[in-house]
Amino acid sequence: MATSLVRVTGLRKTYQMGRQAVHALDGVDLEMADKSFWAVMGPSGSGKSTLLHLLGGLDRPTSGQIDVGGQSIAVMDENALAAYRRRTIGFVFQSFNLISSLSALDNVAFPMRFARVPRRQRRARAYELLHRVGLGDRIYHKPTELSGGQQQRVAIARALVNDPQLILADEPTGNLDSASGDDILRLLAELNESGRSVLIVTHDARVMGYASHTVQMLDGRIVNSS
Ligand SMILES: Nc1ncnc2c1ncn2[C@@H]1O[C@H](COP(=O)(O)OP(=O)(O)OP(=O)(O)O)[C@@H](O)[C@H]1O
Numbered sequence: 001m002a003t004s005l006v007r008v009t010g011l012r013k014t015y016q017m018g019r020q021a022v023h024a025l026d027g028v029d030l031e032m033a034d035k036s037f038w039a040v041m042g043p044s045g046s047g048k049s050t051l052l053h054l055l056g057g058l059d060r061p062t063s064g065q066i067d068v069g070g071q072s073i074a075v076m077d078e079n080a081l082a083a084y085r086r087r088t089i090g091f092v093f094q095s096f097n098l099i100s101s102l103s104a105l106d107n108v109a110f111p112m113r114f115a116r117v118p119r120r121q122r123r124a125r126a127y128e129l130l131h132r133v134g135l136g137d138r139i140y141h142k143p144t145e146l147s148g149g150q151q152q153r154v155a156i157a158r159a160l161v162n163d164p165q166l167i168l169a170d171e172p173t174g175n176l177d178s179a180s181g182d183d184i185l186r187l188l189a190e191l192n193e194s195g196r197s198v199l200i201v202t203h204d205a206r207v208m209g210y211a212s213h214t215v216q217m218l219d220g221r222i223v224n225s226s
Pocket residue numbers: 015017022023024042043044045046047048049050051
């Protein structure tokens with residue numbers, strides 16, 4: 001049995017909207033093995049993005065525990081949480097979130113500024129990662145000069161700069177045609193095969209062909225796990 005990377009117990013996230021309490025997560029337990037590939041599915045509003053944000057330390061739970069690689073997120077202060085996001089997690093979003101004025105190379109190199117990596121080294125690493133995602137011939141293109149699938153590849157390369165153990169992707173194929181979507185799923189599967197854990201939130205049933213584990217959510221709970 002593989003060691004577990006993520007352990008979540010009794011996770012709740014409640015948003016208070018005036019008098020109404022919205023239970024976005026209503027008691028989630030899960031254990032994700034290291035080097036696994038999880039797909040989280042479920043209808044709109046079932047809590048998928050909320051779960052991903054909490055796992056990534058983008059937001060804090062109302063209650064419950066999240067341990068990732070033996071670190072407990074709940075007890076981290078803001079600095080520790082920022083370091084956790086930077087070192088352990090790679091985020092990929094539906095809308096790519098690239099900086100439109102920067103080339104693919106500079107978009108990938110950009111987050112390394114905050115890790116105080118020297119410029120030469122940043123560019124070398126970005127160059128290597130863009131090759132890795134199959135964009136070696138597009139490094140000076142700006143986002144508007146790339147297809148949707150290529151933009152998502154740039155975003156994935158950027159997510160890899162600090163060699164994260166866990167890649168969290170929220171609807172990464174949501175804005176792509178089916179061929180580009182397949183390419184992105186294949187790339188995430190390759191990254192998983194090379195030793196990273198991947199958790200992807202999606203409505204895209206094709207992901208089940210790649211995932212080692214599929215979870216269904218409904219009303220803030222996990223209702224099915226296979
Ligand atoms: N910042 C917030 N304030 C208040 N309610 C929120 C907030 N974020 C999410 N919610 C509510 O929490 C519930 C879960 O939202 P979440 O974004 O996790 O759903 P989802 O499963 O990702 O849906 P989708 O498939 O549409 O992206 C929803 O009912 C939503 O309205």
